[in-house]
Amino acid sequence: MLDERKRKILNAVVYRYIMTGQPVGSKALAETLNLGISPATIRNELSSLEDMGYLYQPHVSAGRVPTYLGYRFYVDNLTGRIRLGVEERRAILALFSSKTRELEQLLQETTHLLSRLTRAAAMVIAPRLDRNSFKHIDLVSLRDDLILMVVITDTGRVEKMTLSLESPVKPEDIEMVQNYLNEKLSGKKLDQLENIDPEELLKGVREKELARAALEGIVEMMFREEYEKVYVGGAVNLLRGLDQEGLEKIEGLLRKFEEQYHLLNMLKEVIRANEMVVKIGDENLATELRSFSLIATPYNIGDEMAGTISVLGPTRMDYARVIPTVDFIARSLSRALETLTG
Amino acid sequence: MLDERKRKILNAVVYRYIMTGQPVGSKALAETLNLGISPATIRNELSSLEDMGYLYQPHVSAGRVPTYLGYRFYVDNLTGRIRLGVEERRAILALFSSKTRELEQLLQETTHLLSRLTRAAAMVIAPRLDRNSFKHIDLVSLRDDLILMVVITDTGRVEKMTLSLESPVKPEDIEMVQNYLNEKLSGKKLDQLENIDPEELLKGVREKELARAALEGIVEMMFREEYEKVYVGGAVNLLRGLDQEGLEKIEGLLRKFEEQYHLLNMLKEVIRANEMVVKIGDENLATELRSFSLIATPYNIGDEMAGTISVLGPTRMDYARVIPTVDFIARSLSRALETLTG
């Protein structure tokens, strides 16, 4: 579709624009490209590339700037140019070589690293709860009618909830219910718990109110976590080199960032992807993201896909550097999680 | 020090400037003040107030703008003007009337409400861990040499940590250590735990490695939480109506906001206050806050001071509205926590 020369020119325009942020002119291209052709020839090619929708001119006497399509071409033809910097490699290995950490802490630090290395906003979606299996339940009385329920999963995730009861319950009953539930539920996948008939299960216990509240609580907890938790970092990076009007646009986006629910909604088109996804500009579903680029890739625990890590930055982003960085972080995280969760 | 007329004029200037954002001129003041004096007289007074350091002129032909000192005077003389709006009252009561919630969730929602109602950035410092007392410890094996430790406090706070052991440990030993620690530590204030001699305590157990790791873990956990957790919300509000240069200044501040440690450092001068504090402009210790106003007030659990809620906004802030809002939220939160933690 595009001949060799056009491809070279297009790639050069995008590359230069990413580096400088300035529209790229024919003269500068002739100098760097070394194709032995004059600016005039390049101008013809540029004009042609503009007709095809890969480039546009901000105004008539400016150089060319890539359209979303132009970036798309560039990203799809990155082979060779792409490489992980030594700096990045070192920082990533440093983070993941330190051991014995909390899942949450690890994800939090991953988010930080991601945003720092890519200079973009980073989002890490935590592993879904429903794939975990039930490990242990703990009932602790705060008051005789107020019980704190703590549920621990096999991946070391800890969720808690306060149960407020109508009537007081005795310590020995609490312990009994706890033991009973532990025995009955141990090892079950969390999403199987929804199908358990509570009445059936409750037959064996005396203190029905507490047991029922606990069961309902567990199901509610799953519901609460239906949209998974997201860690966000480096949202400030989106402000970098922004003009007045850009600022107003971004305000709405940052507002969405503060709410898990909205954030996940924006990300949902990439959440389920099982390989790296690069969405450029209007390729994004969420309107708030239309002027940004989103790079997302899944991470695993063992063989199972667990969650997604992603970065959000301007379409004018150094893809050749960011893509391998995101990729390597995802791999490193997967490896770390495997040893962390046993 | 200031006569009646000067006070009226100064208050009017600050009030008007807060409302409009425009420098206030003598003519406009003469119209609104109804003191029966002419603009010329007001000009004399303004000039005098400027000499005293309460006002300044952005440039010679502009009206007057309050200095930090001017805001300070205004805030110190708010009596009468101050009142809680019905809107705000309703929203606050609505949030705190719904019941049975997690401490963390409640604090998170409080942060949200605070930023929404004040249109400023909100920070809520969670109750310090060391005042809590030990309620229950839970050791769950993830693998035979990887133990998840969960510590529950009497206020329903749950902290966890993974313990990685040199040698595998048997399930019955885990249970034994867990029971032993529960018995020994139950009811102790967390800050007392630091003084316990581990060797003394360890005499009674066979599985010393696990027990020692657990003890060290608890102490480390306290250390980890020495600087308390902070919830942040509405940082975007700081971007409101910002010019290009203000944007660059604020970028550094927002970056600090992303790190608990730095954030708490900035807040530390107000953390220990036991009544409402209003810090205006350069009254702030942290240089990053020098061009903002910080309003902070403590909240309690029972009779004990538990944490601090605060908002950060431009010095040109509607103090008459924000101050009572922050105050009422703090009171409501205190009340809610009392019933939540029993």
Added chain:
DNA sequence: TGGTAGCACTCATAAAGGGAGAGTGCTAAT
């Protein structure tokens, strides 16, 4: 003596004009 009218003065802001420079598209020549 405190208040006021009048007036000259300053300065920000906006609109208008005018190079300079960058980069283009087009044309004609190779």
Added chain:
DNA sequence: ATTAGCACTCTCCCTTTATGAGTGCTACCA
């Protein structure tokens, strides 16, 4: 097919000019 040459367009930046807001000062008044 490629290129040199050139006219053209438009942004950017600087200067100029007009406008208007608001002041400080001075002289006058009750």
